[in-house]
Amino acid sequence: MDDTIPPVRFDTKIAVLIRDDLATWQRLNATAFLVSGISTAAPEVIGEPYADADGTAYLPMFRQPVLVFCGGKELLTAAHRRGIDRGLTMSVFTSDLFATGHDEANRAAVRAVPADQLDLVGLAVYGPRNAVDKTTKGARMHP
Template sequence: MESKQPAPRWATKIAVLLREDLATWQRLNVTAFLASGIAATDPEVIGQPYADGDGTGYLPMFRQPVLVLTGPGDLLSRARTRALERGLAIAVFTADLFSTGADEDNRAAVRAVPGADLDLVGLAVHGPRAAVDKAFKGARMHP
């Protein structure tokens, strides 16, 4: 089905930044977890439920695209700092979370490390386009 309306230019941006050395399964897992943080905290980014031609209902999704970017580990640390300086809420995923087994353990692993020392493998933000662009400056589109 083709839409005759041009795609909207969103005033905000949802972006996920992944460390470039992750295995494929890790990239997918981290992206899913980080996107859930954005969805859980900002109901306005979620659209209406879907339905197919038979009337079967499906869950709603983001109303706007999610950009998935990649870069080296030091870029993730700089992006975290820049996002905080711009007042953006951040979802984080650290390398430690690959070895935890429960939500409580995940939060404890992050809480155990000062922010500047987190071994970041992924970040997600949602906010004004310019602020997100500046926070993630230097990242490139995920292949």
């Protein structure tokens, strides 16, 4: 690794907020789905493809860290409202999605519930660092 590359401070932030009462597999599953939404809506967050010393090619990933937080149901509801009010790019994962098996069913499950009644188990937000910090206020880093 080249230690001469200076650290970068990003003006934007990617944060995932996961409900703290989920099973481990649910936390991991929801996190994976949530960040996939950010990558498609904000292509500027994707870096260049990777390659190892042998020239084996790998997919590009986020160009900046993804911070994963956790909190209770009420915190997720408040963060969701703050994210909407700030106009942040956001993906959501509701409890209903654990029982669906494909994208069309996922979208139908979310579409069937008004925003203020979603049973959120996770959300991901992307935007200006300060706005994301205010949106996730009260959450703690995932252990």
